[in-house]
Amino acid sequence: MSRYIRFNAFDMNCVAHQSPGLWRHPEDRSWDYNTLDYWVNLAKLLESGHFDGLFIADVLGTYDVYAGNDEAAIREGAQIPVNDPLLLVSAMAHATENLGFGITTGTGFEHPYPFARRLSTLDHLTRGRIGWNVVTGYLPAAARNMGDDSHLAHDSRYDHADEYLTVLYKLWEGSWERDAVRRDRAAGIFADPAKVHHIGHAGEHFQVPGIHLSEPSPQGSPVIYQAGASPRGRRFAAENAEAIFVAAPTKTILREVVSRTREELVAVGRDPYDAKIYTLITIITDETTEAALAKAAEYRRYASEQGALVFMSGWMGIDLAAYDLDDPIGAVESNAIQSAVAAFAQADESGKPWRVTDIAQWGGIGGMGPVFIGSGEDIATTLQDWVSDTDVDGFNIAYAVTPGSFEDIVRYVVPALQERDAYPTGYTPGTLRHKLFGRGDLLPESHRGASFRVGGVGSTIDDSVRHKLIDSGARS
Secondary structure, three states: OOOOOEEEEEEEOEOEOOOOOHHHOOOOOHHHOOOHHHHHHHHHHHHHOOOOEEEEEOOOOOOOOHHHOOHHHHHHOEOOOEOOOHHHHHHHHHHOOOOEEEEEEEOOOOOHHHHHHHHHHHHHHOOOOEEEEEEOOOOHHHHHHOOOOOOOOHHHHHHHHHHHHHHHHHHHHHOEOOOOEEEEOOOOEEEOHHHEOOOOEEOOOOEEOOOOOOOOOOOOOOEEEEOOOOHHHHHHHHHHOOEEEEOOOOHHHHHHHHHHHHHHHHHOOOOOOOOEEEEEEEEEEEOOHHHHHHHHHHHHOOOOHHHHHHHHHHHHOOOHHHOOOOOEOOOOOOOOOHHHHHHHHOOOOOOOOOEHHHHHHHOOOOOOOOEEEEEHHHHHHHHHHHHHHHOOOEEEEEOOOOOHHHHHHHHHHHHHHHHOOOOOOOOOOOOHHHHHHOOOOOOOOOOHHHHHOOOOOOOOOOHHHHHHHHHOOOOO
């Protein structure tokens, strides 16, 4: 292996995240989502397995595309009820030392000025372990409940997000110079006003003349996560993302997605490996292949096909309740996640079009990603094969049951990969950005956001110096 396989855990502050119906399984604890104990224990577990991070999805709306209402989503617990993901981070960060946290929020319904402070606050409190998953939104219910008749068109949402990111980069990178805070007791100067700059942003969507409210945090800009897979989404990800999440039902499709993503990075002037690419999967594993197959069969008995269609309707922007189960999914115009439509239109490698019933069965466990079943050794072989054949960096792992699915991965899969020298046995010290890339705390010069930087103070502070500063009451 030329590089380690990387893991993120994929969860959401709700009950039925990617596997509708599995909340009914007697071993599933996802209904504990509204307790800190669930999240703190999960964070500790993932850190023991050397996961890069916990990626917490979010939606600001209900899945009401299916049958034109939200009744099925409510009945199935399909990402409703759902709580705010950001409020979970402080407790988990306090209980861990290395695990990163990728938090999802949308650009469509919150002004960037207060949001910039919220993310800087979390970057301080986690000592630089925060990442932000940038989403433009896709659920019509979210737009309606925020006072809009409908979402902007798909590509227009990304145009809006471009300016949103510009404002944030100006605040995070271009307002406070890295050495602006002096804490000079003798002179009575906490921060040097000459090193704190008003950003003077006047754009089409936002007017932000002032300074950032937070002093420079360990990373400045948080690690930027993105999951755009449409042509417009890939360009947005190439310009901004440091971790890119994709979902592909087959290895062939994944290979094409990864190749296009790396080409997009080069097209905007970045190295093709300037972003880590993670693909969505679910793993069902046990001590033996036979035990894993039996476990998967048991899980299937709890899966809800209607719940899967609720999710797929929202992701694809198509009311699948209006189709017969045997109808194929053809070429359709979608204002939601366009890559979801494209993936399932070509998911059968024999060329046979997928039907609605195929989508319902596929999505019962793991959403749009494939499900890998086998012993720890079986899974390790499969993961290595996918990495070798597709050039993907790692896996965004959804659960069938929680925390059991993650416990099984840490128990069976991680040791199998480590024995093959294909998975890390420890963490690199420092911030999340430095752990992922090993080149410092701040955005690299090749990144779009770095063009807004003021000052010129170095991007990395020695770890021993950082701890001395923290111990003395200052922040690096």
